[in-house]
Amino acid sequence: MSKRLFVGVFENEQDTLKAVRASRQRGFKIVDVYAPYAVHGLEEAMGLGPSRLPWIVFALGLLGAGLKVWFEFWTTAIDWPVNVGGKPFNSLPAFVPVTFEVMVLFAAVGAVLSFFFVCRLFPGKSTVLPVSRVTDDRFAIVLEETDSRFEASEVQRIFEGLYAVHLEEQIAAEVD
């Protein structure tokens, strides 16, 4: 289904933040905001909930640590116990360093891969920019026009009052 989008382009983060707050106050549906850097305070302004990634990372870290303790125990004490200087076969304290490293490895690799997965980032993905220069020095707010409360002239007035440098309407074939 195609969607009608309204794009407002701004020159700096303060104007963008104000425009996002104003749009949300009036109940417009914000599809996304594009920025050349991570603007602080934008997630509250857009009303985004906290990311669930930390839980994934925590779970993967635990999984890595658990698997590693089991593996060290299994190789050293069960599969082929080797007497090394009379040390006990199950030398749990000596397993701590490698367990820690593997925990960090699982958590870090998991964090990065799940980030790529949830953001749908992969090599060869074709880039879709709402307007040019959003990776350089422009900030773009993309609103959805199908909303019943949406009125292009009102948005135009608000955005122009906040020093928008460019406004345009777009038709998007598919928005996720």
Added chain:
Amino acid sequence: MADAVLTLRPPLIEGDKSIAQVTHDVCAPMEARPSRLWWLALAASSSLLLLGVLAIGYQVAVGVGTWGLNRTIGWAFDITNFVFWIGIGHAGTLISAILFLFRQRWRTSVNRAAEAMTIFAVMCAGIFPIIHTGRPWFAYWLFPYPNTRGSLWVNFRSPLVWDCFAISTYFTVSAMFWFIGLLPDLATIRDRATAKWRRTLAGILSLGWNGSYRAWQRYEVVYLMLAGLGTPLVISVHTIVSWDFATSVLPGWHATLFPPYFVAGAIFSGMAMVLTLMIIARKLMRLEDYITLRHIDRMAKLVILTSCIVGLSYATEFFIALYSGSSYEQFVFLNRALGPMFWAYWTMVSCNLLIPQLLWFRRIRAYVPAVFVISIFVNIGMWFERFVIIVTSLSRDFLPSNWFHYAPTRIEIATLLGSFGLFFTLFLLFCRFVPVIAVAEVKGVLKYGRPHAEAIHE
């Protein structure tokens, strides 16, 4: 109220730049043709690299007899170089992860290059244990994998196995951290590129990044997670390196002081290497507005801090040797300071303890050539520290009939030079093909200490 405090701070980036100017300042030198100076530097460093490749090829073909090792001194140059390079890497993680957690926003100008330095230093470090195994083609035996010998597993009680896991995890995590930080900048390069090959390559590497704030929010979370994981990781890595020594029973190595001592030493040497590289890079790439005298000043202060911790550790080692009542321990330390290798010990003390004290003076910290020279001295001093710890302790242990001396062969020196060649070759290529400054992060701190946007429209 918070705004009033912010405007009182001096700006982090000089020259009152616009956002577009930052993109231009960092990306334009990469798009221009390299300077003659860059070609000269690359020629010199890649010649050293070639020397190293030849030296390694020779010692692998002929065998470990090409080294100056003997039955008394089984660890010397290789392990010294390994610990030296691993230590260098630690400052990069300090800047990228620990200073990030402490909200030190000045790190944005130096973190990209410091992280690159970490990755290259770990690559240099990785060479030495591998060739030290004597049969580097079996280096994969260090990892536990199902094999046809039983399966015979690695000994998980051995610090050398811990080291193998620590270094490989450290390299993987550092490389990912660096790439995640690079992602928005690769998108910036892609979108401003005119050459087709650059656009295509940056397009593939930037994974379709388009600056969507939904992605930015998760990006910030992942960055924080990686910083949080990287901080204990970097401490664990040098702790484990120090256990390679501390878990043995050799006087001079068998000390509970080793982990904090090694971690502080690592950050000390790494910070000195960051200063060396940054001072060269800001000059070569004309980045004086981004890597300012304030950055150099702060890094110099970290050098003094860690120098004092290292100095305290030297003193503590002597005190503990005295206090332990063990005549072997006492002998090892007297032998370090007054024995046949006294010159190495005093080189270490003067480079690591005495010379950095000059940095207490504000005028010296503000004079870039002086900071550069001091940073070189620290690099030398920290190499000698590892040499002193490893070689003097081994050369004279419990039985005088075991005592022997050590001198490096030409092959070992060529290998060390080769590692410097690899390091600088990679760093020079990095300066050409990757934005040296984290563009997206610097844009976020541009407004620090500047009048606010309200004023712009008036």
